[in-house]
Amino acid sequence: xxxxxxxxxxxxxxxxxxxxxxxxxxxxxxxxxxxxxxxxxxxxxxxxxxxxxxxxxxxxxxxxxxxxxxxxxxxxxxxxxxxxxxxxxxxxxxxxxxxxxxxxxxxxxxxxxxxxxxxxxxxxxxxxxxxxxxxxxxxxxxxxxxxxxxxxxxxxxxxxxxxxxxxxxxxxxxxxxxxxxxxxxxxxx
Amino acid sequence: xxxxxxxxxxxxxxxxxxxxxxxxxxxxxxxxxxxxxxxxxxxxxxxxxxxxxxxxxxxxxxxxxxxxxxxxxxxxxxxxxxxxxxxxxxxxxxxxxxxxxxxxxxxxxxxxxxxxxxxxxxxxxxxxxxxxxxxxxxxxxxxxxxxxxxxxxxxxxxxxxxxxxxxxxxxxxxxxxxxxxxxxxxxxx
DNA sequence: GTCTATAGATAGATAGAC
DNA sequence: GTCTATCTATCTATAGAC
Numbered sequence: 001x002x003x004x005x006x007x008x009x010x011x012x013x014x015x016x017x018x019x020x021x022x023x024x025x026x027x028x029x030x031x032x033x034x035x036x037x038x039x040x041x042x043x044x045x046x047x048x049x050x051x052x053x054x055x056x057x058x059x060x061x062x063x064x065x066x067x068x069x070x071x072x073x074x075x076x077x078x079x080x081x082x083x084x085x086x087x088x089x090x091x092x093x094x095x096x097x098x099x100x101x102x103x104x105x106x107x108x109x110x111x112x113x114x115x116x117x118x119x120x121x122x123x124x125x126x127x128x129x130x131x132x133x134x135x136x137x138x139x140x141x142x143x144x145x146x147x148x149x150x151x152x153x154x155x156x157x158x159x160x161x162x163x164x165x166x167x168x169x170x171x172x173x174x175x176x177x178x179x180x181x182x183x184x185x186x187x188x189x
Numbered sequence: 190x191x192x193x194x195x196x197x198x199x200x201x202x203x204x205x206x207x208x209x210x211x212x213x214x215x216x217x218x219x220x221x222x223x224x225x226x227x228x229x230x231x232x233x234x235x236x237x238x239x240x241x242x243x244x245x246x247x248x249x250x251x252x253x254x255x256x257x258x259x260x261x262x263x264x265x266x267x268x269x270x271x272x273x274x275x276x277x278x279x280x281x282x283x284x285x286x287x288x289x290x291x292x293x294x295x296x297x298x299x300x301x302x303x304x305x306x307x308x309x310x311x312x313x314x315x316x317x318x319x320x321x322x323x324x325x326x327x328x329x330x331x332x333x334x335x336x337x338x339x340x341x342x343x344x345x346x347x348x349x350x351x352x353x354x355x356x357x358x359x360x361x362x363x364x365x366x367x368x369x370x371x372x373x374x375x376x377x378x
Numbered sequence: 379g380t381c382t383a384t385a386g387a388t389a390g391a392t393a394g395a396c
Numbered sequence: 397g398t399c400t401a402t403c404t405a406t407c408t409a410t411a412g413a414c
Contacts, residue, residue, distance in 0.1 A: 011397070027300035029219035032389060046398050048391065109298055111216030131351075141355065145363045148349045149342030149371075156341035162320075162333045174334045182338075182371060200379070221407060235380050237409065381414070389406065396399070 012050045014040045019057045024102040024159065028058055028112040055116070062107050065100040066123070072096060073129050082136065086183065089133045090150075094175045097154050098168045105158030108151070134183065142185055150179045201239045203229045208246045213291040213348060217247055217301040244305070251296050254289040255312070261285060262318050271325065275372070278322045279339075283364045286343050287357045294347030297340070323372065331374055339368045 018039040022031040033044045033054060051057045072092030079085045097104045106113050117123040135147050154175070157163055163171060207228040211220040222233045222243060240246045261281030268274045286293045295302050306312040324336050343364070346352055352360060 025300060026304060027216050027218055029216055030301050030304075033391085034389080042397095043399065044390080045392085045400080049397060052391090054390070109300075111214060111299065112219050115215060115219075141359065142363050142366075144351045145360070146367055148345050148351055149338070149364075149367055152342040152345035152349075153338030154341070155344065156337050160337045160341075162337055166330065170330065171334070174331050175338075177331075178335055178338055178371065182367065222409090223407080231379095232381060233408085234382080234410085238379060241409085243408075379414105381412100383411085383413095385408105385410075387407080387409100390404090392403075393401085394399100395401100396397105 011046070015047055015050050015057065016060060020061050020102050020106070023058070023061065023106050023110065023113075028054070028106070028110050058106075058113060058116070061103055062113065062117075065096055065103045065107050066126075068096040068099065069093070069126060070122075073126065073133065076133050077129070086134055087180075089130065090179055090183070091176060093130075093154060094172060094179065097157050098172060098175075101158030103158070105155065108155045109159070140185075143183075146182050146185055150182050153179065153182075200235070204236055204239050204246065205249060209250050209291050209295070212247070212250065212295050212299065212302075217243075217295070217299050247295075247302060247305070250292055251302065251306075254285055254292045254296050255315075257285040257288065258282070258315060259311075262315065262322065265322050266318070275323055276369075278319065279368055279372070280365060282319075282343060283361060283368065286346050287361060287364075290347030292347070294344065297344045298348070332372075335371050335374055339371050342368065342371075 015036065018036050019031070022035055022039065025031075026035070033047055036057075037044045037047055047057075051060070069092075072089060072095075075092065076085045076088040079088055100107075107117075108114070131147070134150075135143055139147070157171070157175070204225065207225050208220070211224055211228065215224070222236055225246075226233045226236055236246075240249070258281075261278060261284075264281065265274045265277040268277055289296075296306075297303070320336070323339075324332060328336070346360070346364070
């Protein structure tokens with residue numbers, strides 16, 4: 001499955017890494033190919049050998065987070081118990097966010113990325129399925145607020161300096177606890 | 190205090206409203222002056238009569254949210270009781286977010302705005318003071334996670350379609366409850 | 379206050395040498 | 397695979413007519 005010498009070469013990978021870093025800092029629209037090229041010490045033309053457009057770079061970056069997310073939804077949708085379903089979605093969501101911290105932050109925060117994705121039916125349905133699984137069709141206003149706060153919170157995991165140094169293994173259970181607590185809207189202590 | 194004819198004229202206001210809408214949708218970097226001009230049916234040059242640069246538009250948009258936020262911090266810092274202080278900050282934060290839904294979403298979410306603000310000492314200290322007031326110097330990792338989730342949640346108030354239709358008066362107490370509950374890290378039910 | 383016209387810079391993208 | 401050179405489009409911003 002793997003050749004002795006990297007089959008894809010590392011140039012592509014370097015472009016992706018630099019782009020991800022810059023996209024999450026400056027936003028997609030705020031990142032020029034020149035900035036990416038400068039960061040890895042090549043010219044713009046060198047990047048165009050790897051990717052045909054800037055959007056293609058973005059698509060490549062969002063591919064794994066999106067794939068992971070879709071898998072989580074499919075896993076959850078096979079579960080009939082609605083409580084278990086929500087658990088699967090939440091833990092899967094957190095795993096995805098942790099596995100692709102910067103990627104998911106771009107995916108969920110960046111205006112350009114969000115807007116581009118809104119034109120993709122797959123993604124629009126993805127949001128819908130997520131809401132359906134975590135909220136259900138008869139969610140109260142309060143439950144919606146809680147849902148929005150949880151999603152917003154997860155949005156910040158990849159960018160907050162307060163969490164940057166924390167390992168997945170310490171962050172995961174904490175996020176689980178907090179998000180789970182938020183979503184279980186218990187009327188009072 | 191008010192002349193019979195609007196003293197500032199509404200042109201400036203129209204630019205600000207259109208910009209705010211577009212900035213929050215496409216991001217600052219993703220919004221061109223042409224887009225703003227098109228939306229209000231004038232030319233770019235007409236905008237340059239009101240504002241000298243795009244950054245000046247952004248600054249004008251962020252002025253009130255930032256002023257409100259600073260006032261909240263000052264109010265809170267006068268309170269000696271640390272629990273009361275946190276309450277003042279949280280409710281003030283929520284009021285600010287509600288009063289300037291799109292403005293605060295740009296302020297907190299947009300990569301360009303955030304980056305620009307990071308070069309302003311006032312804003313960097315603002316973040317620090319906010320953390321100091323809500324977290325204190327000896328915050329545990331869990332408390333930091335909870336803080337980040339709350340801030341991330343508030344980030345979404347201005348952009349989430351789920352909350353767009355909800356009035357301040359119904360959203361405020363709900364956000365208060367949720368955020369307060371998150372920050373009061375009670376070990377277990 | 380709004381327009382046309384345009385400068386000057388930089389964006390994304392392509393062609394072709396090496 | 398990376399370079400230089402260049403194209404075109406668009407951007408911010410300015411100047412000056414109306």
